[in-house]
Every structure is written in C-alpha cells, then in structure tokens.
Amino acid sequence: MSELREPCVPGLFTEEEGGRLLGARCRSCGTPYFPAPSHCRNPACAGSELVAEAFGGAGTLWSYSVANFAPPAPHKFDAPFRPYVIGVVDLDAGLRVVGQMLGAASEMRVGARVELVIDPISHEDGKAFTSWKFRLA
Amino acid sequence: MQEVVVLGVGMHRFGKTGDAIVGNKSVTELCRAAVDMALKDAGVSWRQIEAVSAASSRFSGGKGWGLNGNDIVEDLGCTGIPVFNLSAGCAAGGNAFNVGYSMVAGGMYDMVLVVGGEVMPKGMIQTSGVEDINDPEFLRQRCVGMPGPAFWATLARRRMHDHGTTEAQLARVTVKARKCAVGNPYARFQKEVSIDEVLASPYVSDPLRLFEICPVSNGAAAAVICSAAMARRFTRKPVTVATSTVATIGFDDALPRSLAGPVPSGASFHTEAKAAVMRAFERAGIGPREVSFTELQDNTCYYELAFPEEWGLCEPGEAEHLVEAGETAPSGRMPINPSGGFVSFGEATTAMGVFQIAELTWQLRGEAGARQVPGARVGLAQTNGLGGNATAAILKR
Numbered sequence: 063m064s065e066l067r068e069p070c071v072p073g074l075f076t077e078e079e080g081g082r083l084l085g086a087r088c089r090s091c092g093t094p095y096f097p098a099p100s101h102c103r104n105p106a107c108a109g110s111e112l113v114a115e116a117f118g119g120a121g122t123l124w125s126y127s128v129a130n131f132a133p134p135a136p137h138k139f140d141a142p143f144r145p146y147v148i149g150v151v152d153l154d155a156g157l158r159v160v161g162q163m164l165g166a167a168s169e170m171r172v173g174a175r176v177e178l179v180i181d182p183i184s185h186e187d188g189k190a191f192t193s194w195k196f197r198l199a
Numbered sequence: 200m201q202e203v204v205v206l207g208v209g210m211h212r213f214g215k216t217g218d219a220i221v222g223n224k225s226v227t228e229l230c231r232a233a234v235d236m237a238l239k240d241a242g243v244s245w246r247q248i249e250a251v252s253a254a255s256s257r258f259s260g261g262k263g264w265g266l267n268g269n270d271i272v273e274d275l276g277c278t279g280i281p282v283f284n285l286s287a288g289c290a291a292g293g294n295a296f297n298v299g300y301s302m303v304a305g306g307m308y309d310m311v312l313v314v315g316g317e318v319m320p321k322g323m324i325q326t327s328g329v330e331d332i333n334d335p336e337f338l339r340q341r342c343v344g345m346p347g348p349a350f351w352a353t354l355a356r357r358r359m360h361d362h363g364t365t366e367a368q369l370a371r372v373t374v375k376a377r378k379c380a381v382g383n384p385y386a387r388f389q390k391e392v393s394i395d396e397v398l399a400s401p402y403v404s405d406p407l408r409l410f411e412i413c414p415v416s417n418g419a420a421a422a423v424i425c426s427a428a429m430a431r432r433f434t435r436k437p438v439t440v441a442t443s444t445v446a447t448i449g450f451d452d453a454l455p456r457s458l459a460g461p462v463p464s465g466a467s468f469h470t471e472a473k474a475a476v477m478r479a480f481e482r483a484g485i486g487p488r489e490v491s492f493t494e495l496q497d498n499t500c501y502y503e504l505a506f507p508e509e510w511g512l513c514e515p516g517e518a519e520h521l522v523e524a525g526e527t528a529p530s531g532r533m534p535i536n537p538s539g540g541f542v543s544f545g546e547a548t549t550a551m552g553v554f555q556i557a558e559l560t561w562q563l564r565g566e567a568g569a570r571q572v573p574g575a576r577v578g579l580a581q582t583n584g585l586g587g588n589a590t591a592a593i594l595k596r
C-alpha cells in the first residue's frame with residue numbers, strides 16, 4: 063500500500079513517534095496548549111513563557127459521542143457516510159483533546175485507556191487526508 | 200439605577216420554512232409580527248420607542264452584517280432612534296435584552312424595544328462559516344467533525360457515567376416538555392409524545408435521539424421594556440426585571456468546546472451559564488430556592504438535568520428523580536421550561552433570549568393557560584451561545 067498521505071490541515075501534527083500533536087506549554091504556569099498560541103492565555107499567569115511540546119501517547123477516554131449523521135461543511139468525509147465515534151480524551155500529559163475514535167460505539171466505555179494515532183479521515187485526488195484519532199489501548 | 204419593567208411582549212409562532220405556520224416569511228416579517236404584538240400588549244406606539252436593542256442573526260436578514268435591528272426600524276418606519284445589534288451566537292437575544300435593560304436601568308432611555316428573530320437554514324447548524332486555519336471552530340470541524348449534537352451527546356454520556364442516568368430518563372424530559380407545549384399557541388410542536396415514541400426516534404448523536412434535540416426553527420419574539428416610573432402611565436401591573444446578566448467562560452472551563460485544553464482538577468460544566476446565573480442571583484438578592492420556575496436553554500434534554508443542579512435549584516444527582524416524580528412539570532416543585540422549551544419550539548437561535556422573556560412575562564401575569572405555573576412569582580431565564588457566551592435574567596411580579 064503506497065497511498066499518498068497528507069495532513070488535512072498542515073502544521074498541526076506529525077506522524078513521527080507514532081503520532082504527535084504540535085502544541086506548546088507555558089513554562090511559567092504549566093498550561094498545555096494545542097494548537098500552540100502566540101502567548102500564554104492564562105489570566106492568572108504572570109509571565110508567558112511558551113515552549114514547543116508535542117503531545118501524544120496514552121490517555122483516558124473522558125466521554126464520547128457518535129456522529130450518526132454526516133456533519134455539515136467544513137467537515138469532509140468519504141461517501142457513503144459511515145457513523146464514527148468522537149472521543150474526548152484526557153492525555154496523560156495533561157491535555158484534554160477531542161478526536162475521532164477508531165472502533166465502534168459498542169466497544170467504547172468512559173474511562174477506557176486509549177492512545178493517539180494519525181489516520182485518514184477522507185480521500186481526494188488519490189490522496190489520503192489524515193488527522194489525529196484515538197484507538198483503544 | 201432606575202427600576203426596569205417589561206411592559207409588553209409578543210411572539211410569532213415558531214415553524215419551519217415552507218410549513219403552514221411560517222411559510223416563506225422573511226425574518227423581518229416574523230419580527231414585525233412579534234413587535235406589533237408587543238407594542239399592542241404594552242399600549243405603546245412605535246413613535247414612543249426611544250431605542251432598539253436587537254439580536255444579530257448570522258443566518259437571515261441584517262444585510263449580511265447582522266443589522267437585523269436596522270431592518271426592523273426601516274420596516275416600522277425610520278424615526279432616527281439608535282439601534283444596537285448584538286451578536287453572541289445563540290445567546291444574542293439574551294444579550295440584546297441585557298443591553299436594553301442596562302440602558303433603561305442606567306437612565307439613558309426610558310422606553311426600549313428588544314427583538315430577535317430567525318429564518319434558519321435546514322439541518323445541523325454549520326458552526327464555522329469560514330475556512331480559516333486560525334479559526335479553532337474551523338479546525339474542529341475539519342480535523343474532527345464534531346457538530347453541536349455531538350458536543351451535547353458527549354456531556355450526556357458523561358452524565359450517564361457519573362449519575363447512572365438512563366436513556367429512558369432522558370426521554371422522560373422530552374415527554375414532559377412536549378406535554379407542556381400542548382395548548383401553547385406559539386410552540387412549533389403542540390402534540391404530546393410517548394416515551395416509546397421518543398425512544399424509537401433515531402439517534403442524532405448517540406446517546407441523544409431526534410426527539411431529544413431541538414431542531415432549528417423560524418420564529419421571532421419582542422419585548423417592550425421601560426422604566427418603572429414611566430410604566431405607571433401604561434399599566435398598574437408591570438412585570439419587574441429583578442436583574443439581567445451576561446457572562447463568558449472562565450479559563451478553567453473544561454468542556455470540549457475547542458480542539459484541546461488543560462485537563463481540569465475538578466468537575467467539567469458550563470462556566471459561562473453558571474457565572475451568568477450566579478451573578479443574577481447575587482444582583483437580584485434572590486436565591487435559587489425562591490425561583491418559581493425556570494426557562495433554560497434546552498438544546499437537548501441533558502440540560503434540564505444538569506443545569507438545575509449546577510445552579511443550586513436542586514441537589515447534585517437529584518434531577519433524574521425530580522423528572523420522574525413530575526416535579527419539573529408546571530405544577531411540580533421545580534418547574535423547568537413550562538413553555539415546552541427549545542425541544543418543543545425548535546431553536547430560532549438569536550430569538551431565544553427574547554422568547555424566554557415573553558414566556559416569563561406571561562407566566563408572571565398568570566396568562567399562560569394550561570401550562571401556567573400556579574402562583575408564579577419569580578422566573579429565571581438563561582441562554583448560552585457559541586463563543587462561550589451566556590445570559591440570565593430574573594423577572595418577578
């Protein structure tokens with residue numbers, strides 16, 4: 063399989079190290095961010111000191127839902143639409159992230175251990191457009 | 200500060216484009232009907248209105264700039280008065296009421312028209328209107344695909360985990376809501392549904408079903424508010440605005456609204472809604488247990504369970520029991536959405552904050568017919584909207 067893969071939005075994540083979100087953390091107050099902002103947004107933070115941090119690896123499923131119907135634009139998906147699970151995951155690194163889940167709703171449960179991966183969400187012009195997703199660990 | 204009262208309210212029944220209720224009426228026509236009714240109810244002429252505070256629509260009218268208040272003024276006849284167009288997502292009607300209230304309370308004007316209306320596009324609301332990689336809402340929809348119902352379903356699923364809420368208990372909220380709307384002449388849906396019918400409706404976003412999520416609707420609502428001093432010339436029984444508040448989310452808000460945020464150390468809830476409601480209790484000097492009834496933003500049944508607890512109207516984990524015992528019905532001890540709520544009206548997004556003011560006014564006057572809350576003295580209203588906006592208002596008689 064030599065499918066050409068391209069991020070659905072450039073610059074947000076990398077396929078390296080099993081998949082990582084390119085974010086940042088404020089060294090001054092410890093707040094994690096994804097995507098990386100230009101400065102710390104914590105109103106209680108005395109001095110913004112952002113350093114790049116890549117988030118990925120393991121986490122816990124805080125909750126989840128199902129897209130039983132195709133979402134409106136600007137979402138893109140492969141026809142025919144197939145329902146997918148959307149997870150809200152608390153990464154062990156302290157970041158709560160939303161993302162599609164690999165697997166059916168019947169396999170999910172709140173509190174399950176999961177890990178971040180990069181996977182296609184749609185195909186166009188012979189290319190697979192990828193995003194970050196989570197799969198049950 | 201001047202005391203502010205609601206002198207008159209009006210509404211156009213909610214419906215869906217092309218149906219027998221709203222047909223192909225424009226948003227300005229819908230608003231015109233609501234405004235005419237509110238002016239008549241108040242006994243005020245258009246030329247006596249000193250300012251307009253209007254909700255800005257993203258979907259209809261307003262010359263594409265959200266200038267919906269200007270459309271209404273042109274339609275009623277230009278009198279040169281100031282117009283304020285307020286944008287706050289689905290909280291815009293509540294914001295418009297707050298700005299109108301604040302201007303009268305501050306003594307800038309004595310007689311203000313507050314109005315909101317919508318003609319909505321079909322289907323799920325497209326939350327991001329722009330393809331801009333600097334817009335977090337665009338990134339969320341492009342990279343994940345998480346429309347409004349999936350956000351609500353995520354919160355509902357978490358409640359099921361925390362409190363053992365069942366799908367049947369969620370369905371009961373809809374059964375109650377639709378029962379309230381029977382005989383409400385302004386509701387889009389005026390027929391009861393059974394719990395079996397609710398549970399047989401398809402999932403929009405598992406665990407939430409079609410009958411448990413408000414659809415979009417066309418509709419409009421208006422209110423004429425004025426100073427208590429001036430009101431004496433028009434009525435002997437005005438409804439008093441105890442307070443009106445606006446808030447936005449706190450930095451510690453942990454709900455999955457964007458792509459990511461810090462994992463919270465405590466509970467996850469709507470910080471903007473709680474802030475607006477708590478501020479309203481504080482400003483009005485009225486506690487949650489003194490509220491006779493509440494009109495809250497039930498985009499989905501979940502909110503009728505979660506919000507009353509978050510605001511102290513009942514104990515945490517008690518809401519499911521109250522619904523099952525009939526205590527959230529108009530005759531119960533904690534009536535929620537006696538109008539039938541968003542689930543029975545559908546959401547004409549920016550009209551909703553004004554829709555709630557109209558219902559509170561009818562309830563407090565004892566004019567709510569079959570859905571009347573017996574002896575209603577204090578009503579609480581709440582909206583929230585995209586961007587982390589929320590509003591609350593407390594009206595009393």
Ligand SMILES: [Zn+2]
Binds near residue numbers: 088090093108
């Ligand atoms: Zn910081």
